[in-house]
Amino acid sequence: MGACALAFTASATAQSAWPDKPVTLVVPYSAGGPTDVVARLLAVPMGKSLGQAVIVENTVGAGGTIAAARTARAAPNGYTILIHHMGMATAPALYKKLPFDPMKDFEYIGQVLDVPMTLLSRKDFPANTFPELLAYVKANKDKVSLANAGVGAVSQLCGLLFISQIGVNLTTVPYKGAGPALNDLLGGQVDLLCDQTTQTAPVIKDGNRVKVFGVTTQKRLSSMPDIPTLDEQGLKGFEVKVWHGIYAPKGTPPAVRDKLNAALRAGLQDSHVKQRLAESSSEIVPVDKQTPEALRTHLQAEIDKWGKVIRAAGVQAE
Known part of the structure; x- marks a missing residue:
């Protein structure tokens, strides 16, 4: 009984002290690309919130699946996390042998932004x-x-x-x-x-x-209000947004996930981040979508949506 109590106390203390070293934010695409730009913008304010540096690491290849698989296999301690766009939702239909399951092999930290x-x-x-x-x-x-x-x-x-x-x-x-x-x-x-x-x-x-x-959004963009949506011009329901989310390996402790989510929220409130994203017509998701459950729900819906489109087109990646 005493040994169990000591083990629990040690575990709780370790989680409360987390992080005590830099966190690696894995990006599935090359430096300078849209996802990399978002990652590097968020890394600074997220690091300030966590009290440790957030280091961006580009792990390129196979449409983002190499980076996602690497994160899924990482130790579930919060020190390796992933930022990925809608490729997480399209991968199951695109690849015959996917080395991870988007709905089973990750913990969800929160949605980040939509790029029209x-x-x-x-x-x-x-x-x-x-x-x-x-x-x-x-x-x-x-x-x-x-x-x-x-x-x-x-x-x-x-x-x-x-x-x-x-x-x-x-x-x-x-x-x-x-x-x-x-x-x-x-x-x-x-x-x-x-x-x-x-x-x-x-x-x-x-x-x-x-x-x-x-x-391709349901509403006109505030940055380019004169351009009509495809939906309002007759393609009802047409919507494509390059959404991004942040993930951690399955089994990452709830206390660590909570700290990562708080850091993400802080990053999305940073004035410099807001300004830079607005300049590219990117839209930070509403606060109620910056949650783990919102990301999980959205990911499943996108897997269902794009799976039908990809299978109907007969598209298959190598």
Whole structure:
């Protein structure tokens, strides 16, 4: 009895003293990309809240599955956590042999932000309005190309959803990244692209480099209020947001998870973080979504949603 009490006291003390060393925040994508930028923005205020440095570590490859698997296998002590976007939800349908289960192998810390997307065309595309775009695409489906950043990329998923809702099978052109896809759109080599505002907002604000047919959110963006949503233009229910969440290995103690969640909330209230995210048209999720349960619920809903789209399109990653 005494030994059990001592063990419990030692465990509680260790958790109350957590963290006593830096925390590693694993990013599944390369430095400088949208997810990496978010991670590095949050790392500083989260570190201040925790009283220890939060070190960003890029673990790249296989559409983010290498980083997720590494985090799932890490010691469940809160010192290795993961920030991942909606790739956590699409991976089960994209990969035949996934080395982790998004719904069983993690503890959920909270949602972070949503990055809207925009549907663009090259500047000399024949259509000027969304109704004109639909009419032209349906009449010239074999001639219209739709670029994306590669298999499993959010731009590909947005394109697949667009194709499924308009009922026209367009020619898709995969690239090795969002940058090359956007560059070829700007150069007139491809016709259409659906991509994140972190990539597209600068060229949209330039005024005459692309044509914009809509945003993929249910409401117009406060940063670009003149651009209508695809939903309000007839694609009812069309919504694609590049949402992000933070995860810890399964079995991470509740007290540690609570501290990580408090640090995340503090980071999202930081004025510098708010300013930088607003500049890229990214939207911090409401407070009620910054919770572990909200992330878990959203992840399951997104797995169900995108699983249907991916399986219907017959898309499979290597």
